[in-house]
Amino acid sequence: MIARRRRTNSGSDSKQNGISSQTSQTFVSEVLLDTDMSCRDRTNEFFSAAKLLQSRQGNGALAQKRNPALRQRSEFTQIAKKIGRDLANTFAKLEKLTMLAKKKSLFDDKPVEIQELTYIINQDIQGLNKQIAQLQQVARSHPNARHVQSHSNSVVVSLQSKLATMSNDFKQVLEVRTENLKHQKTRRDQFSESPSNTTYSNHSSVLFQDEMNHSQGATGGADVVINMDGLDKNRFQQQMQLVDQQDDYIQDRADTMKNIESTIVELGGIFTQLAHMVKEQEEIVHRIDSNTDDAVMNVEAAHSEILKYFQSVTSNRWLMIKIFAVLILFFIIFVVFMA
Amino acid sequence: MASSLREKQILALKRMLNFNVPATKATTTEPQWKVLVYDRFGQDIISPLLTVKELRDMGVTLHLKLHSERDPIPDVPAIYFVMPTDDNIRRIGQDFQSQLYETYYLNFISAISRQRLEEIASAAIHSNCVSQVSKVFDQYLNFISLEDDMFTLRHQDRDSISYYALNKGDVKDTEIEHIMDTVVDSLFSVFVTLGTVPIIRCPRGNAAEMVAEKLDKKLRENIRDARSSFFTSDNIQAGQFSFQRPLLVLLDRNLDLATMLHHTWTYQALSHDVFDLQLNRVDIEESVESRTPAGGVVKKKKTYDLQPFDKFWQAQKGSPFPAVAEAVQVELDSYRTQEGEVKKLKAAMGIEGEDESAISMLSDHTAKLTSTVSSLPELLERKRLIDQHTNIATALLEQIKARKLDVYFETEEKLMGKSVLDQSLMDMINDHECGTPQDKVRLFIIALLCGPPMSDAEIDQYLIALTGANCDTSALSYIRKWKAYTKMTAAPSQYAGGGTKTVGMFSKLMNQGSQFLMEGVKNLVIKKHNLPATRVVDALMDMKSLQDVDDFRYFDPKLLRSDSSGIPRNKSPFQEAYVFMVGGGNYIEYQNLVDYAKNKSNAGAPRKVVYGCSDLTSATQFLKQLERLGSEN
Known part of the structure; x- marks a missing residue:
């Protein structure tokens, strides 16, 4: 399923870029081609150069022995990796669910599977949320250097935002599913005499079966009072209709309640979305050189300050020299003329 | 496959950030955190193309300058995107020594020489981390693409290849040689990224001719070297579009000095002339009435990004200024109506609370509210853009009136x-x-x-x-x-x-x-009128015979034997041209070429013209260079 999806994606991509109707095969090969073309892999050259240098230096064996052992990864990275993997898995599940939920056919519906997947994904999301909170704890508990701190912070934030987009997707899928279910129901109602209603009326008639039989028995028993009986029957039917109407009304009420409920949930969703939006606004516009401008400005300011200082120092120096010159002059005059 | 130069460069950058593996759908794969380290050339290349958010989406948690203080982050891979200069290589060696990162992916903006590669290798051996260097790549991305059809070579270090550097009185041969090598290297990167071999035309007897000769030689060597050529599959790829090869017109700034000093009237060029538009970002000093006790007017500096995804900018950057002012007004009005709708909705929701029909209306309204909320970010973004253009236009108008x-x-x-x-x-x-x-x-x-x-x-x-x-x-x-x-x-x-x-x-x-x-x-x-550069391009593309174009030299790097006869062999008109100004260019020429291409395409002859220049120089800067030249002699 995923493969097929991807293929359609790539197809649309290639179409967007002006290449008419291509199979995914050529698209993939083209991408590879492109890779080969605009950059050059010189890893092998580097390694051979390194080997050459090593053997030339003669301490190759020693270096080989002290081959840098894979450093123990920190707890944080491990957890982050695990969460990332779980996220990817959940995404795959979600994609599957999307495929299932988007099916519009009446007969190829798999409610059980969908239910199960929905449940699993729900569990996954909750679990992931907990895990991310835990990760945050871990990141906070180790006071680290500045860069490590910001690195772990952005890892957490990006995981969170991924989770948020995923839950949003999940919500959308569920909405699609409900919409589809509604559609299916109306269609079924159209073509098959509103199954829910029929069961309902059957059910209601079961309640009154007794009375019905009774009245029928009554009509069979006494032929004389046909008139009365008819009236009675009429009245009874009216009563039944009334009950039916009442039931309809109750059903309507229930539907409305459900609607309101869903509306409230929707509103809750809107508010979370709003909160999310406010947070996201910050990052969208930044470019990587934005803070360097400040740095340049600071450096320039510092430079001008230093210049100022330099000037004041040089002017002081001149003053000193002048004073000394005058002093020496006087001294010489003193020595020559007075002594 | 991306079509324009800019898109291709973005694609190449994304591939680099994906550890040089072609990018797949990002959401389905496991995220990989990494640190991006760049020098100032790398910064200039990346900053107009990818925002921080896009980098985050690619898994880049930190982006740092190579020469800044960097703390060790022991368990992350680092992607380096730097020029292969001695300084940078020394710094990378220091990074190896202090064991900053888990693994190193070294990407060089232009090709690294064998000698420098060995330097890195020895540095890696000394600090014992050869196995930690997992990839070494030449990226050939040594240019800055600002628009879909515009690129420049340098931003921060641009004085070294400016008009002044080329024309100053006491210039040494080695300096000129160095400038030429820089320009040729960048142009070579452009065509490697494009994956096509151009036909080169240039005037005789100036800097452009030197560039053309060198570029021809470089392309030729690369094509002959069958083992590692970038252009072997060129025919297959180009064949999908047309059998046409692009034309590269190399021009010298001395062709037309007047345009560089000209006062202009179109939006983008005005922004560049008046506010010094740099890497698609403009700085405006606004005088804001502040309530400081002194009561003075504080100059506040504001920065605006003019990105290609900004539709208004895309549509109006070539329009004359009064038209822009009108368009801003129209945009503002349409935004106001949208805002009014949102407000109306709010009012409707408020009233409906006690009504009997509220329940039935509620579902309807929440649906509307949902759609409004989801359209809100879009609206906010639009508001930001309108504000931005209003501010720029107002500031421009002030300047226009004052001067x-x-x-x-x-x-x-x-x-x-x-x-x-x-x-x-x-x-x-x-x-x-x-x-x-x-x-x-x-x-x-x-x-x-x-x-x-x-x-x-x-x-x-x-x-x-x-x-x-x-x-x-x-x-x-x-x-x-x-x-x-x-x-x-x-x-x-x-x-x-x-x-x-x-x-x-x-x-x-x-x-x-x-x-x-x-x-x-x-x-x-x-x-509409054509500037000299546009006229030359027009003549060369259509194979018209024009007096000043007749003696242009002709290079075809694909031909086995280089002939110096300079007679064009290809007699059919070109559809795609790359115009490159040696010694600085500006937005006026760019706009003129874009208009020319548009006119031609409308007339039924599809044309694509891409403008490039060694550096973007505003009239003020250019005048300063001329002043320096004048006072030296």
């Missing part, structure tokens, strides 16, 4: 078009209200270059007047010398067909409703 740029523009267009002036040059120079001293010098240089020939006595007279108006006339001495040297007798005729017309009262009345009080600023509409 009377409209008058300058009109006069200069008339000079270029050889029509009669309303106001004599002398009057404008002596008028103290009219523009800065620099504006006056620019005007006079254009008059000298394109106007009716002047006698020495006349020029001296003007010089006295200019000095009286506080102008630095050293640039003029260079221009006079340059003019005598090149003997450009044909120069004035090159601008034929220029000129503007003032739109009459009617449209002025239309403008009165606009928020930008355009009064006192003439509503000028540019008549």
